[in-house]
Amino acid sequence: MNWKSRAAELAEDITHPTSRWRQAVTDTPRHLFVPRWWWAEESGGQEMVVGDGPSREERWLRVAYANRTWVTSIDGQHADHAPDDARTAGRPTSSSTLPGLVVAMFRHARIAPGMEVLDLATGSGYSAALLCHRLGDQHVTTVDVDPYLTQAAAARLADAGHRPDVHTVDATARLPGTWDRIVAMVSVSAVPAAWLAALRPGGRMVFTITGTGMVIGADRTDDGGAVGRVEPYHAGFMGVRHDGTGTYPPGLIEQMPQALTGEGEQVTTGRYPVFDPDCAWELNTQLYLAYGPTDYRYTEEGGRRVLVLVRPDGSWARAEEDDDQPGPTVHQSGPRRLWDGVERLRHFYNTRGYWGPPTLPVRIDPDGTCRITWGPREVVIPQATDYPTN
Template sequence: MTTWDEHAAQLADTVTHPRSRWRDAIRATPRHLLVPRWWHNDLTGTLLLDGPTDPHRWMRAAYSDTTLVTRLGSLHADLAHPDDRPPWWPSSSSTLPSLIVRMFRHARPETGQNILDVGTGSGYGTALLCHRFGDQHITSVDIDPYLTATARERLADIGHKPLIAATDATGPLPDTYDRIIATVSVPRIPAPWLAALRPGGRLVTTITGTSLIIGADKTPDGGALGRVERDWAGFMGTRHGPDYPPRLMHQFPHARDQDGDDITTGRYPVLDIAEAWEVNTQLTLAVPGIETHFETDGDDRTAYLLHADGSWARAHGHWTDAPTVHQSGPRRLWDVLERIRHKLNIEGSLGLYGYRVHIEPNGRCHISQGGWTAVIE
């Protein structure tokens, strides 16, 4: 039977170049011990998987370049009963290893630097950092006390003892750092991150609701300058309590069957917006706080756009047919989406990757290129 270190070596072959400085860390880290149980979702629904009871599947899952979901809503896989079938709303995971390594590369960490890992999760990313830079230089934070306590115990079992703290990562931080690397997304850059970043330090994060990875270096005024990386990623958003607040879909039941104030025929077929990363990114920048929802019934598709200001839109159509669109509230959300899709069709791309980023000390983030600017605040 193939041993775990042989599986880890195969994973390293998959996600790193032979001369990568992250290669040894992946080969030396027993990911399976950090993720003994996880949630799986397929056409049959949600299923709890237990590694020790199926070692072959455990090794195959732990050492594949795959995200393993470890928490749904407020229910940890570690604490769940085999018959539990919670809704598929992931709230913590062990991120796919290739993405963790990409985020670390964007941060450009160096030996001797103090590094903050935002979003402990299973502790796998923390373990990679510890292997390469030493436990004494690594701090990891997560809002979930169970996750931090469990990661601390499991990391100690494999020989790592970084500082791990249960705290809201968007608030005051335990220390100051040369690098801040977030594998959770934020709706805006937290001002405490800038305050905790040492002179010349660098932060890397993603913006909630977008595929944007922002890498920025601290400036003498307490802000930061950088770029939208020529790369993309999507992470779960930061939360400030035991679980995320209810989705807006629960607050807008009328959006499912009520006629809108405006009823029109859409220009483009119904789209699963969350899976169209460029479109979703531009929509989030245009309407911060917007939520999307998508359903299918055979070839019939329905998409919803919702906002806390009371605006909602529903578009229903058959496959590639033009949909019927209902809209209500102070803003016509589907109109905003169609303008974005029209621009994409004309120009072939919505840009943003490689654009300049200027972050003020209070966290207000300006993304610009030429005469175009978007502000995230």
């Protein structure tokens, strides 16, 4: 199999010629880490179908060396275990992250030779392979909560010639060591105190906040906390899981089904069109900073677009729009009018032409409380009570 030329093309696509990560991307056989995957590209609808690499080698190479994320598990059903004709629809629970994002997270972590690095959320094992190439296996640890993922990744890393430390643990609980750098390829709703405890003096961690596009880089301080900033870069990862079942607990929308079909307390016509939060990083982040965690669900089919927003306080909004509609029909209920807030944010951007400063200062207390300075406000992301601290 001629994978080296494909890997070289990928490296040229996602790295600068002077990048210290270019050779790692060039020399790493990503196809070994994505032998099977779920995708919608060949299903023609909302369902995902299994793609099998070895059965169609040319397609396997095209997929593996594309700068794309490939879903490998849906609601705990890993593509490795699915029949060839399997179809499913559900929530992705594991993936092989697009290589460009992996390299970007490493770049924000400011990794240098001789450092010991924790790759937090093993996934397919590809990110750990890049670290091993750059630093040496003995400097790399990778952890995941899913025992199948760590087992499969360890085997595939060995096939690629690497043997880092691989552990099956809850990434928000006590971690098996301390490191100079922690890079989280999974998002969290609050910073686990365990990460700070595992970060060596002078160390740095890079992570994302669930439900936003915020990438935060923070350096450990003498008091056991960290200081840093929201980086001028946007990214999103799947939310952290606390057990190896391969599934997530029901989200806010599942707990509040009236948001999907209910009339609501107020029905209006919106000013701005329905948007896909997964493609609107900055708006999604501003919504989080203004109103806190917001669960969402976006669907698009046959020219009809629907966005549902739900907050923990019981507020919800549903905006529905067809191609020939002058504005979306908006249903809202609860203590806050979420869609009104979205429209205020969009109006601010349209009239000012910018969201605000490209970076925001961040301070993290030793207990994991994260404080983001957003203009005159301090947005506090509390320590999650269900995160063990030892």
